[in-house]
Amino acid sequence: MDVKGKVVVLFTNEPPSQDEKFFGGRALTYYGRWAYKFQEAARQGALACLIIHTDPTAGYSWEVVRNSWGKEDTQIPAEPSTPALAFAGWLTAEAGARLLGLELASLLEAADQRGFRARPLEKAVRISAQATLREVRSENVAAMVEGTDLKQEAVVFSAHWDHLGMNPKLSGDGIYNGAVDNATGLGVLLELARAWAALPQKPRRTALFLAVTAEEGGLRGSEYYGRHPLFPLGKTQLDLNFDAIPPYGRPRDLVINGAERTTAWPMVQEVVRRYNFALSPDPHPEQGTYYRSDHFSFARVGVPAFSINLGADYQGVNAARANTLRQEYTKHYHQPSDEFRDDWDWTGVEEVARVGLTLGINAANNPALFTWRPNDEFLPARLASLAR
């Protein structure tokens, strides 16, 4: 449908299905993300885009929408050449039904069918909003160790260094320490850099250690890197990302979500086996966790990219404690109480670093450059093929 100059009204997410070949089955593909829908509406020349929120389609409540969007939003200035929407926003189900004068349930049912086509709404809306812009500066921090013969090609290790700053209105010191999210990942990044620098025989490709900013503002630091890479994206072998690694001991499994969709997968499986870990699938593929950390900014520009994290299969005497701490973390997530504790057990975090180092060395020495598996519904093909 030609939406040039029009207001696109849509639901977020995608038709529910168990069929792997239909929008990735249970997993949320990038097509279902609100961010992708805004981008696509802009690419199609729409003037504005409104998402009608329902709890089942979004997978979360209106509260989450309000908390995420009812405040200052961090963005990188758009390139003049990229299309942009004049307005993008969310409507409650009630407001959406009122605006359209239609019943939402039947609309949603129609949209869930194969062959559904957008329909004209024959309505006009007037939207006005006051926006205040504030310029904020922050830095990505990069260090590198040159490779031997493939110096112009790079393996990237990344972890975000930012968190949520301070909130003086809160009781206590109001500091968002971000001990788990993401001092753990940053600690791994620093140790990897130290270990790589100490390798007596350097791998063939260059290693880039990248501490990115503004992850919590919507992966902005890594997005900026994707637009201004230090190595050509087509010569970037891989991004290995580390984000919020639970320091509660060593479970039996790792989660390396997304790696199975790249040609690095056999190598990943081999290394994971060597370290006596099992691989667990993403526990909540329907929540689209893959799109919520910095590796995704690399995937968006075509670089094979994934995070390495611990699973939750804790065994033995410390299992109960690890499970309790994991459970408790849901209360500390994105709160000032995400604070360092000296009774944490670092064995699992250390293993993540070792696996990351081995993967990185193998990737740096691998004869071929890795790619995304072609024709995968998980990522739009044009994103996966951008750089290569």
Ligand SMILES: [Zn+2]
């Ligand atoms: Zn994080």
